[in-house]
Amino acid sequence: MSAQFYSFTAQNPQGNDIQMSDFEGKVILVVNTATQCGLTPQFDGLEGLFQKYKEKDFIVLGFPCNQFAGQEPLSNDDMEATCKLNHGVTFPLMKKIDVNGGDAHPLFSYLKKALPGTLVNSIKWNFTKFLIGKDGTPLKRYSPTTKPESIENDILKALNA
Template sequence: MTTLADFTATTITDTEKDLADYAGSPVLVVNTASKCGFTPQYAGLQDLYARFHEKGLMVLGFPCDQFMHQEPGTESEIAEFCSVNFGVEFPMFAKIEVNGDGAHPLYQWLTGSHGDIPAGDIGWNFTKFLIGRDGTVLGRYASDVEPQISPTTSRRPWPRRPDQGRPHTARHEPARHDVARRPRTTCARGRRSGGGALHRTTRRRRPP
């Protein structure tokens, strides 16, 4: 059975890293970008790493420029950006492709089927894969799932969706996420007029 330990990758400082070095640790693998709407998630990833690294958690960042050219920098520029803007200390790797014929072998494996997690291409930057201590894929999380502590227990340091706490699979991963969400609007209570407009209801004072 293939596991994380079967792969190597080039670090952002251009050295070859055997991913078997992370065997026995839970690992969060993320494809990143510096000019994406989800780039602020670097802060949450670093927070997870800082809080749980001593307990074994590893976070691995893999820059990718396949989505609307949102990671155009060189490895040295990416490393400086992450350090200066988010204080990133977790391991970062050289830019790779995550989809298509040129996809890194690691991502060819990650995007395959894993138990009840169906196979599927990466939909956007900051897709997350949770790897168990045995090196197998336990969960796949879409870009809009924030890296945070589970609201049900602080002992589960991986991304959880606040409404249901379940990992996204490839089927539910939107093809494009980098779209500003329309802000919610609020209305005063009232009644609708015949034309459909919302009017505030007021009481008329009786004449003295």
């Protein structure tokens, strides 16, 4: 199951392919994001974790999604600029995707199956987070309201594994 994570591809906001295999050997936090959500301040915590641990092979990957109350209405370019300007985001952001339904990005279909949610497997809201180990194994799923700072110990365990 671990190598499967690396078989996925996403696109950055400019439409260029990003291979998940480019992140092999890193601890990865995959997050579905939105710029106009009550949880949007989590960008600050996510960027803080990225800055603190990026030199230790940790990366955050943001996947914007507009499936929850239309809270990511911006174009891909405007979304990326807003994240940089308002939250200092330097971690990679991807092109807007769906995380649920028939058009869900294959990576999120895989992650939902690998780490089922409570009651239902679907993504419940923006800022659902998935921690991926250095070998590509999905380790843990976090609810949208889980603050990035509270994931730090799990990140450290994964980095030291």
